[in-house]
Amino acid sequence: MYVEIRFASHPQDVKQYDTDRLRKQFMIETVFVPGEIRHVYSHVERFVIGGAVPLQEPLRLETDKSAIGVDYFLQRREIGIINVGPAGYVTVDGTEYELGTKDGLYVGMGNKDVTFRSADPSNPARFYMLSTTAHTSYPTAKVGIEQAEPVHLGSLAQSNERTIYKYFHAQGVQTCQLVMGMTLLKPNNMWNTMPSHTHNRRAEVYFYFDMPDDGVVFHLMGEPTETRHLVVRNEQAIISPTWSIHSGVGTSNYTFIWGMGGENLDYTDMDPVPMKELK
Template sequence: MERRYASHPNEVKQFDTDRLRKEFHIPTLFTPDKLELVLSHEDRLIVGGANPVNKEVKLETDLKELGVSYFLERRELGIINVGGQGSVVVDGTEYKLDNKECLYVSMGTKEVIFKSTDAKQPAKFYLNSAPAHKEFPTAKATLEEVDSSALGDIKNSNDRVIYRFIHQNGIQSAQLVMGMTLLKTGNMWNTMPAHTHPRRMEAYLYFDLPEDAVVFHLMGEPSETRHIVMRNEQAVISPSWSIHSGVGTSNYTFIWGMAGDNKKYDDMDPVSMKELK
């Protein structure tokens, strides 16, 4: 498991492109038959990916990094499948997950196994794991079942649908909040006007991007913005003090996951367009 440390905004102002990418950009999450994990010291969120093709993949790592006897002893886990059909076996119970379906796995779960239904169209399980203080039931949700809302319009190139899977009024968790935003064809902007939420950090996974398309992910303090170029199925870490927005050369979908002091999806501090620099 790779480790990423927290950064102070005054320090980040001095970063060049290479340093920004080393600290915040996660380029590889879906390696065939392997588990990829990145531990961020921003609220101890773990961002990961499991891509079972020819064999099952287990949720496991060097436990000294977590100080526990098994991965989810003191953690909870959110999973969204961004690939072909697959399943997740949670302490012997199997949950089938189609593309864009979500599974929340409870703290205290001892074994998690990822499988694909068809090796020619393998599942790609995107993972967010946060420290937990209480057990909540393992639960699955589909796009049709969850709270959603349409925002924006084609005039502002931000016509999109937001799906909220794990949050205060959805699947219950200790602190993890997780969902997905789908931009319609011809729309490229997300989360603009921008905002911050100093009470929790956030991570994005961008996917459903054409091979030759990119997203310019905006981050930094509102008065000191920077950008990171993102490609398909790449993730980025956003500190609590940073904006997190983006514009693509095509429409795309992204998964957002948060950890911090509360589970309120709409807990954010708006940033007016006049403040951005």
């Protein structure tokens, strides 16, 4: 298992970053590698962000003591897993869960043995995962895309007609601090999270996918009066610290998984930014 460590940064420092430094600090360019589990350990909310693509052999979720400092990965953590590829299976301490495309699985603190395998290794599953620290163990729970709570927002006139699916949240699957879901933009809609917001009480990670090979999303970040942008391609992720907006516009519609950790589990806890204040 490959683990990369990223440190946190101050918004005053980020004002001086060039494009290359912004990408190295906040973008995860490679989430999936066939036959591997890759993780980024971020000091922003101590997120672990990663992907697993099992081929012929199952992949086991292991720990890296240099980053996490525990005996097994979920000893002091919880994790949300969403399959963005063909069907696959996640086994948690001997219990196997089948995850179809866009199905999710929450795994609570204390589970020791988590493995991933593909139903068809020649057409492997692609398990995206986001982990936060935890202090209490909650039951493992599968949430299929058809079970996730849908919220329909936006309009074609504003190019942001979309459905937000809540997988793990305060009114659904119980967690310590992880809130996670997925947003699907309808065809001919390109904007997400606009008007934008921040939430100083929680950090967030966006994972963009279902994009064409030649498609991009211009992800907007930074303080509301000091915005920057990152050009994101298919199956890449963005770490969004508490002080940053997190909006974007694509060259076509796309899908993204959002995940948060922090002081509360209130999905609606955000500080809106009026359009006239953006710079």
